[in-house]
Amino acid sequence: MSREIIRVGVLADFHGDHKREALEYFVAQTQPDQLLCVGDVQDYAPYPVPLTFIRGNHEDWEILAQLASGQLTVPNLYYLTDEERLTIGDLSVVGIGGNWSPTGKLAPKYIRPDYLTRLRHQHADIVLSHETPIHFANGERERTLEPLRELCGLLRPRLWFSGHHHWYETETLGRTEIISLGKWPHEWVVLEVDRSSISWEQWSPTDPTDYYSRLPAWQAAEEVQKRELLGLERQNKRR
Numbered sequence: 089m090s091r092e093i094i095r096v097g098v099l100a101d102f103h104g105d106h107k108r109e110a111l112e113y114f115v116a117q118t119q120p121d122q123l124l125c126v127g128d129v130q131d132y133a134p135y136p137v138p139l140t141f142i143r144g145n146h147e148d149w150e151i152l153a154q155l156a157s158g159q160l161t162v163p164n165l166y167y168l169t170d171e172e173r174l175t176i177g178d179l180s181v182v183g184i185g186g187n188w189s190p191t192g193k194l195a196p197k198y199i200r201p202d203y204l205t206r207l208r209h210q211h212a213d214i215v216l217s218h219e220t221p222i223h224f225a226n227g228e229r230e231r232t233l234e235p236l237r238e239l240c241g242l243l244r245p246r247l248w249f250s251g252h253h254h255w256y257e258t259e260t261l262g263r264t265e266i267i268s269l270g271k272w273p274h275e276w277v278v279l280e281v282d283r284s285s286i287s288w289e290q291w292s293p294t295d296p297t298d299y300y301s302r303l304p305a306w307q308a309a310e311e312v313q314k315r316e317l318l319g320l321e322r323q324n325k326r327r
Contacts, residue, residue: 092282093280093281093282094121094122094176094177094279094280094281094282095118095119095120095121095278095279095280095281096120096121096122096123096124096176096278096279096280096281097114097115097118097120097122097123097124097276097277097278097279097291098123098124098125098126098249098267098269098276098277098278098279098288099111099114099123099124099125099126099269099273099276100125100126100127100128100249100250100251100252100254100269100270100271100275100276101126101127101128101144101251101252101254101269101270101271102125102128102129102130102131102271103128103130103146103271103310103313104130104131104313105131105133106306106309106310106312106313107131107271107306107310108131109302109306110272110273110302110306111135111136111273112136113273113299113302114273114276114291115136115137117273117291117293117294118278118291120137120278121137121138122137122138122139122140122176123135123137123138123139123140124139124140124141124181124216124249125139125140125141125142126141126142126144126216126217126218126249126250126251126252126269127141127142127143127144127145127147127185127186127218127251127252128144128145128146128147128218128251128252129141129144129147130146130147130148132148132151132155132162132165133162133165134162134163134164134165135163135164135165136164137164138164138165138166139164139165139166140166140167140168140174141165141166141167141168142167142168142170142183142184142185142216142217142218143167143169143185143186143196143197143218144185144186144187144197144218144251144252145186145187145197145198145218145252146197147196147197149196149197152167152196155167156169168181168183168216169183169185170183170184170185170200170203171203173212176214176279176281177281177282177283177284177286178283178284179213179214179246179281179284179286180211180212180213180214181212181213181214181215181216182207182210182212182214182215182216183215183216183217184199184203184204184207184215184216184217184218184219184236185199185217185218186198186199186200186218186219187199187218187219187252188219188235199218199219201235204235204236204239207239207243208239208242208243210243211243212243212245213245213246213247213284213286214245214246214247214248214249214286215240215243215245215247215248215249216249216250217236217248217249217250218250218251218252219236219250219252220233220236220250220251220252220253220266220268221233221236221237221239221240221248221250221261221266222250222257222258222259222266222268223259224253224255224257224268237261240261240262240264240266241261241262243264244262244263244264245264246263246264246265246286247264247265247266247267247279247286247288248264248265248266248267249266249267249269249277250266250267250268250269251268251269251271253268254270254271255268255270256268256269256270256275256290265288267288272303272306272307273291273293273299274290274291274292274293274299274303275290276290276291277289277290277291278291
Protein backbone atom coordinates (compact mmCIF):
# COMPACT_ATOMS: atom_id res chain seq x y z
CA MET A 89 0.00 0.00 0.00
CA SER A 90 1.44 3.37 -1.07
CA ARG A 91 1.86 6.13 1.51
CA GLU A 92 0.61 9.60 0.67
CA ILE A 93 3.07 12.45 1.21
CA ILE A 94 1.40 15.75 2.06
CA ARG A 95 3.26 18.82 0.85
CA VAL A 96 2.72 21.99 2.90
CA GLY A 97 3.92 25.53 2.26
CA VAL A 98 4.42 27.62 5.41
CA LEU A 99 4.44 31.39 5.03
CA ALA A 100 4.28 34.51 7.19
CA ASP A 101 3.13 38.13 7.29
CA PHE A 102 1.30 38.27 3.99
CA HIS A 103 -0.04 41.75 4.83
CA GLY A 104 -2.58 41.99 2.02
CA ASP A 105 -3.23 41.34 -1.62
CA HIS A 106 -0.05 43.05 -2.91
CA LYS A 107 1.70 39.71 -2.34
CA ARG A 108 -0.67 37.70 -4.53
CA GLU A 109 1.77 37.43 -7.42
CA ALA A 110 4.54 36.34 -5.07
CA LEU A 111 2.25 33.73 -3.51
CA GLU A 112 1.20 32.41 -6.92
CA TYR A 113 4.88 32.11 -7.87
CA PHE A 114 5.61 30.21 -4.64
CA VAL A 115 2.64 27.87 -5.22
CA ALA A 116 3.61 27.22 -8.84
CA GLN A 117 7.17 26.40 -7.79
CA THR A 118 6.40 24.23 -4.76
CA GLN A 119 3.08 22.61 -5.75
CA PRO A 120 1.78 22.36 -2.16
CA ASP A 121 -1.33 20.44 -1.15
CA GLN A 122 -2.05 23.14 1.43
CA LEU A 123 -0.65 26.32 2.96
CA LEU A 124 -0.19 27.49 6.55
CA CYS A 125 0.30 31.13 7.56
CA VAL A 126 1.53 32.32 10.95
CA GLY A 127 -0.54 35.51 10.91
CA ASP A 128 -1.02 38.94 9.34
CA VAL A 129 -2.80 37.54 6.30
CA GLN A 130 -4.94 40.66 5.69
CA ASP A 131 -6.11 39.17 2.40
CA TYR A 132 -9.35 37.26 2.88
CA ALA A 133 -10.12 36.42 -0.75
CA PRO A 134 -10.11 32.83 -2.16
CA TYR A 135 -6.73 31.11 -2.40
CA PRO A 136 -5.40 28.73 -5.11
CA VAL A 137 -4.95 25.91 -2.55
CA PRO A 138 -6.34 25.56 0.99
CA LEU A 139 -4.73 28.10 3.34
CA THR A 140 -5.09 27.88 7.13
CA PHE A 141 -3.96 30.89 9.15
CA ILE A 142 -3.74 32.08 12.73
CA ARG A 143 -4.29 35.70 13.71
CA GLY A 144 -1.43 38.14 13.69
CA ASN A 145 -1.52 41.62 15.16
CA HIS A 146 -2.69 43.22 11.90
CA GLU A 147 -5.99 41.67 10.84
CA ASP A 148 -9.58 42.66 10.11
CA TRP A 149 -11.09 41.59 13.43
CA GLU A 150 -14.67 41.75 12.16
CA ILE A 151 -13.86 39.38 9.30
CA LEU A 152 -12.03 37.02 11.66
CA ALA A 153 -15.05 36.93 13.97
CA GLN A 154 -17.29 36.10 11.01
CA LEU A 155 -14.95 33.35 9.83
CA ALA A 156 -14.77 31.89 13.34
CA SER A 157 -18.56 31.87 13.75
CA GLY A 158 -19.27 30.51 10.28
CA GLN A 159 -21.13 33.66 9.20
CA LEU A 160 -18.54 34.09 6.46
CA THR A 161 -16.95 31.39 4.33
CA VAL A 162 -14.22 32.00 1.77
CA PRO A 163 -13.10 29.25 -0.63
CA ASN A 164 -9.80 27.69 0.47
CA LEU A 165 -9.42 30.05 3.45
CA TYR A 166 -9.62 28.70 7.02
CA TYR A 167 -9.07 30.60 10.27
CA LEU A 168 -7.50 28.46 13.00
CA THR A 169 -8.55 29.96 16.33
CA ASP A 170 -6.65 29.40 19.56
CA GLU A 171 -9.20 26.81 20.62
CA GLU A 172 -8.94 24.68 17.48
CA ARG A 173 -6.52 22.05 16.27
CA LEU A 174 -5.48 21.04 12.80
CA THR A 175 -4.32 17.56 11.80
CA ILE A 176 -1.87 17.02 8.95
CA GLY A 177 -1.32 13.34 8.36
CA ASP A 178 -1.05 11.98 11.89
CA LEU A 179 0.46 15.21 13.24
CA SER A 180 -1.31 17.65 15.56
CA VAL A 181 -1.01 21.39 14.85
CA VAL A 182 -1.91 24.18 17.30
CA GLY A 183 -1.79 27.95 16.88
CA ILE A 184 -0.96 30.84 19.20
CA GLY A 185 -2.39 33.99 17.67
CA GLY A 186 -1.34 37.59 18.28
CA ASN A 187 1.71 39.38 19.60
CA TRP A 188 2.81 40.02 23.16
CA SER A 189 1.00 42.75 25.09
CA PRO A 190 3.58 45.08 26.68
CA THR A 191 1.04 46.18 29.34
CA GLY A 192 -0.90 42.95 29.86
CA LYS A 193 -3.91 44.46 28.09
CA LEU A 194 -6.28 41.97 26.46
CA ALA A 195 -7.37 42.75 22.91
CA PRO A 196 -7.84 40.72 19.68
CA LYS A 197 -4.28 41.44 18.54
CA TYR A 198 -2.64 40.09 21.69
CA ILE A 199 -1.64 36.62 22.89
CA ARG A 200 -4.04 35.21 25.48
CA PRO A 201 -2.12 34.27 28.66
CA ASP A 202 -4.90 31.90 29.76
CA TYR A 203 -4.47 29.94 26.53
CA LEU A 204 -0.71 29.64 27.09
CA THR A 205 -1.45 28.21 30.53
CA ARG A 206 -3.81 25.58 29.11
CA LEU A 207 -1.36 24.63 26.36
CA ARG A 208 1.26 23.68 28.96
CA HIS A 209 -0.64 20.44 29.60
CA GLN A 210 -1.43 19.54 25.99
CA HIS A 211 0.32 17.84 23.06
CA ALA A 212 1.36 19.31 19.74
CA ASP A 213 3.68 18.12 16.98
CA ILE A 214 3.72 21.51 15.23
CA VAL A 215 3.13 24.95 16.75
CA LEU A 216 2.25 28.03 14.74
CA SER A 217 2.68 31.36 16.53
CA HIS A 218 2.74 34.92 15.32
CA GLU A 219 5.27 35.95 17.96
CA THR A 220 8.42 33.90 18.34
CA PRO A 221 10.34 32.03 21.04
CA ILE A 222 13.54 32.33 19.03
CA HIS A 223 16.73 34.12 20.07
CA PHE A 224 17.54 36.21 17.02
CA ALA A 225 21.11 36.19 15.74
CA ASN A 226 20.83 39.98 15.27
CA GLY A 227 20.42 40.37 19.01
CA GLU A 228 16.75 41.29 19.02
CA ARG A 229 14.86 40.58 22.24
CA GLU A 230 11.12 40.69 22.81
CA ARG A 231 9.05 40.41 25.96
CA THR A 232 7.27 37.41 24.51
CA LEU A 233 10.54 35.54 24.28
CA GLU A 234 10.71 33.84 27.66
CA PRO A 235 7.01 32.85 28.03
CA LEU A 236 7.09 31.16 24.62
CA ARG A 237 10.50 29.60 25.19
CA GLU A 238 9.23 28.14 28.46
CA LEU A 239 6.15 26.78 26.70
CA CYS A 240 8.31 25.30 23.95
CA GLY A 241 10.33 23.43 26.58
CA LEU A 242 7.16 21.97 28.06
CA LEU A 243 5.31 21.12 24.82
CA ARG A 244 8.43 19.83 23.05
CA PRO A 245 6.88 19.97 19.56
CA ARG A 246 8.90 18.79 16.60
CA LEU A 247 8.58 22.10 14.77
CA TRP A 248 7.61 25.62 15.80
CA PHE A 249 6.95 28.27 13.11
CA SER A 250 6.65 31.98 13.84
CA GLY A 251 6.63 35.33 12.03
CA HIS A 252 5.90 38.94 13.01
CA HIS A 253 9.51 40.17 12.88
CA HIS A 254 9.97 39.75 9.09
CA TRP A 255 13.30 38.03 9.69
CA TYR A 256 14.30 34.48 8.72
CA GLU A 257 16.16 32.68 11.51
CA THR A 258 16.32 29.17 12.98
CA GLU A 259 17.19 27.75 16.37
CA THR A 260 17.05 24.33 18.03
CA LEU A 261 15.61 24.30 21.54
CA GLY A 262 15.70 20.83 23.07
CA ARG A 263 14.09 18.54 20.51
CA THR A 264 12.28 21.44 18.79
CA GLU A 265 13.39 23.16 15.61
CA ILE A 266 12.15 26.77 15.68
CA ILE A 267 11.84 28.59 12.36
CA SER A 268 11.16 32.32 12.24
CA LEU A 269 9.79 33.13 8.79
CA GLY A 270 10.30 36.28 6.76
CA LYS A 271 7.76 37.99 4.54
CA TRP A 272 8.86 36.86 1.04
CA PRO A 273 8.86 33.40 -0.61
CA HIS A 274 12.63 32.82 -0.22
CA GLU A 275 12.07 33.15 3.55
CA TRP A 276 9.24 30.60 3.59
CA VAL A 277 9.36 26.84 4.16
CA VAL A 278 8.08 23.65 2.56
CA LEU A 279 7.12 20.64 4.69
CA GLU A 280 6.64 17.04 3.60
CA VAL A 281 4.48 14.98 5.93
CA ASP A 282 4.23 11.21 5.57
CA ARG A 283 1.75 10.13 8.26
CA SER A 284 3.77 10.78 11.42
CA SER A 285 7.13 11.57 9.80
CA ILE A 286 8.03 15.09 8.76
CA SER A 287 10.80 16.91 6.94
CA TRP A 288 11.23 20.56 6.01
CA GLU A 289 13.44 22.89 4.03
CA GLN A 290 13.66 26.59 3.34
CA TRP A 291 12.37 27.23 -0.16
CA SER A 292 14.88 28.34 -2.74
CA PRO A 293 13.93 29.24 -6.34
CA THR A 294 14.84 26.82 -9.10
CA ASP A 295 15.69 29.86 -11.25
CA PRO A 296 17.21 32.46 -8.91
CA THR A 297 17.75 34.98 -11.73
CA ASP A 298 14.06 34.94 -12.61
CA TYR A 299 12.92 35.07 -8.99
CA TYR A 300 15.20 37.90 -7.89
CA SER A 301 14.31 39.90 -11.01
CA ARG A 302 10.66 39.81 -9.86
CA LEU A 303 11.31 40.56 -6.18
CA PRO A 304 11.93 44.34 -6.52
CA ALA A 305 8.52 44.86 -8.17
CA TRP A 306 6.81 42.92 -5.37
CA GLN A 307 8.65 44.96 -2.77
CA ALA A 308 7.74 48.20 -4.56
CA ALA A 309 4.06 47.20 -4.52
CA GLU A 310 4.35 46.68 -0.77
CA GLU A 311 5.81 50.17 -0.30
CA VAL A 312 2.91 51.66 -2.30
CA GLN A 313 0.44 49.87 -0.04
CA LYS A 314 2.24 51.11 3.08
CA ARG A 315 2.05 54.73 1.85
CA GLU A 316 -1.65 54.33 1.03
CA LEU A 317 -2.40 52.94 4.49
CA LEU A 318 -0.38 55.72 6.15
CA GLY A 319 -2.35 58.29 4.14
CA LEU A 320 -5.66 56.79 5.27
CA GLU A 321 -4.51 56.83 8.90
CA ARG A 322 -3.60 60.51 8.64
CA GLN A 323 -6.96 61.33 7.06
CA ASN A 324 -8.80 59.54 9.84
CA LYS A 325 -6.85 61.44 12.50
CA ARG A 326 -7.80 64.79 10.92
CA ARG A 327 -11.53 63.96 10.93
